[in-house]
Amino acid sequence: MLNLMIKRFWMLMVAVVCLPGLSSGQDDPVLFTIDGKPVHQSEFVYIYSKTNGKNADFSETSLEEYLDLYVKFKLKVAKAREMQLDTIPELMNELNGYRRQLADSYLIDKEVTEKLIKDAYERSKQDVDISHILVSVKPEATPEEVAAAKGKLERAMKRIQEGEDFEIVARSVSDDQSAKNNGGRIGYVSVLFPNGFYELEKAAYEVPVGKLSGPIRTDAGFHALLVHDRRPARGEVEAAHILLRTDVDEEERMVKARIDSAYQALEAGADFDAMAKAISEDSRTASNGGYIGFFGINRFSKDFEEAAFGLKEEGSYSKPVKTSVGWHILKLISRRAIQPYNIERGRLENEIKKDNRFEQAKAAMVAQIKEDAGLKEYPEALSNFTETLTDTFLTFRWRAPETPSDALLFQYGPDFQVTVGDFADYLERASRERIRMGRGKDVASAVNTLYGQYLDESAMRYEEKQLEAKYPDFKALMREYEEGILLFEATKRLVWDKASQDTVGLEKFYEKVKGQYxxxxxxxxxxxxxxxxxxxxxxxxxxxxxxxxxxxxxxxxxxxxxxxxxxxxxxxxxxxxxxxxxxxxxxxxxxxxxxxxxxxxxxxxxxxxxxxxxxxxKTLDEARGYVVADYQDYLEEQWVEELRETYEVDINRKVFKKLIKE
Structure with a gap:
């Protein structure tokens, strides 16, 4: 159990510390070789930087120390390969287990998450001014109802294309209730659009300004979109305000007179915070000097927003501004522009993973894998298998046939073939899904649904097999995992086990150094x-x-x-x-x-x-824990010295010198 815990920790350190950045060709020279096997500059630089973090100053002393450590690491790996530890089935199965754990999340991160985050970040640099017309579609709509909604929107778009004003059509057609007042004009918006509106967001940032686009399908229904303008993103402002409401039993002119009087007092030098506490009628902010906090576009009314973003200098305040709730005077505290990608990334990732765009992008990735891999299906084999099933299939009693069928069900290229027998094994394991489907589906429908899921899972498995070829950094990561496993096993055999089992050697070592215990x-x-x-x-x-x-x-x-x-x-x-x-x-x-x-x-x-x-x-028994630990260190030092004599290490000093930063 202890060895297992140590190994898991060891492998975690390999994953965190030893994932190399990659480069190739002439810009990535060899830093050193172990018996002729190269270690490139990029690998060393990444590991050095990752391990040392903020202390990676690239000083000569620091680089020399880490180079010595990394050479020792590679010497031990060379010894492990000489011991043919890389042929032991148990260790290779362990490596395959690590690979399976990494591959799925790696593929999703590379092909889905990272792309969505980068797209969202690039879009966040712009605000888009849009109008839309919505013809709603209920989630439970029939195909006929969906087609009718789409046709209704297409007819509305044709009216606009033939010259009718967008706002007039929006007021008469759109199911967005706000269109009755704004003619479909949403105004400036930015990412991320609400959950379920990803397709509208993509169109808003991709469709040329002034061009009518649609029908665009979202969770709400079908949209026609018109992009009026795009501008650099305003970011956020941090602001405070003084509010005098007009929804109380007081004439409008009296409220206006009071806000003008407050503005004049500010002009004369009155303190904004003190005045907000004294007269502001916003109960949520008054006690805190009118502090609102940070906000971006499209959160408050247009007049309020324009006044806030129109303030240029921190500490300045606006003239009285009228909104639907009353009169405001706004004070600018600070501005916050779009932050660098490394800062925004975490926030965007959290939001994106809650959004259904994530599942949409994953589905699109799977579809692309199938297309690129040349998926070939054999529907007759599926049909023949389905005909053998009875209603028992939808219960926990069903089992896959004892003699599995080798009939080909589908394949990706010549080397990734899936049989009916493979599918039957999957169906037996998916007992919960089968039983759940028994409540509302017949056998054939259930099989088709599960076949679709299995096909998608198989596409992911196929693509995971291609990771080393498609992604050099994944190949390098797996190399580091393999070397970590080999190093652990070699160290265990030649150092740790020997230190705890070599009684005679331990006693001799104790006699030499016992004065320190x-x-x-x-x-x-x-x-x-x-x-x-x-x-x-x-x-x-x-x-x-x-x-x-x-x-x-x-x-x-x-x-x-x-x-x-x-x-x-x-x-x-x-x-x-x-x-x-x-x-x-x-x-x-x-x-x-x-x-x-x-x-x-x-x-x-x-x-x-x-x-x-x-x-x-101390006697040996009294100091045994310390003696064994020191004996391990001694054995490892001796081992490294033997390795240096056994394997030729050639360090390219010219390459090393170029890494030094004075």
Whole structure:
């Protein structure tokens, strides 16, 4: 179990530390070779940077130290290969297990997540001014209803293309209720669009300005889109405001007079925060000086937004601005532009993974894999298999045929073939899915649904087999995992196991260095833990402990009438420099610590020195843990020296010198 835990930690370190950045060709020279096998500059630079983090200063001293470590690593791997550890089935199965764990998430991250994040970040650099017309479609709509909705939108678009005004058509056709007032004009928006509107977002950023586009399908229905403008993103402003409402029993002109008076007072030097606390009628912000916080476009009304983003200097404030709720004076606190990608990435990733665009992109990736791989299906084989099934298929009792069919079901290229027998095994494992489908589907429909899922999963498995060929960084990662496994096994056999099993060698090593394993000044002590019930008798308890042996103490306070022990005792030999109680005690026989309470345990602890022990060398048994650890280090040093004599190491000093930054 311990070895397994160590190995998992070891492999985690390989994954974190040893994933190399890649380059190739003339710009990636060889830094060193081990018996002629090259290690390139890019691999070393990435590992050095990753391991040292902020301390990766590329100084000559730092680089030399890490180069020595990495050469040792590669020497040990060379020895592991010479031992043919890379042919042991158990180790290779372990490597394949790591690969399976990595491959699926790696493929999704590369082909889906990273692309969506980068697309969203690039779009976030612009705000888009759009109008739309929506013809809604209910989630449970029939194909006929979907077709009717699409036709309705197409007829509306034709009216616009023939010259009718977009706003007029939007007011008469759009199911977006706001179109009655705004003629379909949404105004400036930015990513991310609401969940379910990814296709509309893509069109908003891709369709040429002024061109009518559609029908665009979203979760709400079909849209016609018109892009009016794109501008550099405004980002966010941090602002405060003073609000005087017009929805109270007060004439409009009186509210306007009050806000003008407030503005004049600010012009004369009045403090904005103090005035907001005194007169603002926004109960959520007034007590905090009118502070709203950061906000971007399209969150508040257009007039409010324009006033806020129109302020140029931090600390400046606007003239009175009218909105539907009243009159405002806004103060600009700060601006925040779109942040660099490495800062925005985490936020975008969290939002994207909650959005159904993620599943859409994953489905599109699977479809592309099928197309690129030349998927070939054999529907007759599926049909023949389905005909053999009865209603039992939709219950937990169904089992795959004992003699699996080798009829070809589908294939990706000549080398990735899936049989009906493979599919049957999958169906047996998918018992929950089969049983769930039994509530609303017949056997043929259930099989077709599960076949589609299996086909998608197989596409992912096929693509995962191509990862090394398509992605050099994944190939390098798997190389590092393999080297990590080999290094662990070689070190275990030649160092760790030897250190713990070589009794004679351990004893000889101990005799050479035993002087470094010593006890310092120690004391033989009695440690008493006294129940809280005796706290009022503590002076008597301490006096009795001071003058009696442990047996007498326990007999007095834990008599036959006690329901539970009032005092417990243990003997320990304690090091003077390591035990905190000794700092406040005299170093002599009979000395006692203060009665320190432990509120959680409801007890007091008292330490009494029974005898002083002289410093001495520890025996091998007493120091075994330390001796074994030091013996391992010794064996590893000896091993590395042997490896340096066995394998030729050639370091290209010209390449190394170019890495140094003064």
């Amino acid at each position: 010593r006890y310092g000044n120690r004391a033989e002590t009695s440690i008493y833990r006294v129940s809280n019930e005796l706290k009022d008798q503590m002076e008597d308890v301490r006096a009795f402990i001071a003058n009696n042996e442990p047996e007498a103490v326990l007999e007095k306070y834990n008599g036959p009438d006690a329901t539970f022990p009032l005092i417990t005792h243990e003997s320990k030999n304690l090091d003077k420099t390591l035990y905190p109680e000794f700092k406040s005690m005299e170093w002599k026989k009979g000395a006692m610590s203060q009665s320190e309470p432990n509120p959680q345990a409801q007890k007091f602890k008292i330490v009494k020195i029974e005898a002083l022990l002289e410093p001495r060398t």
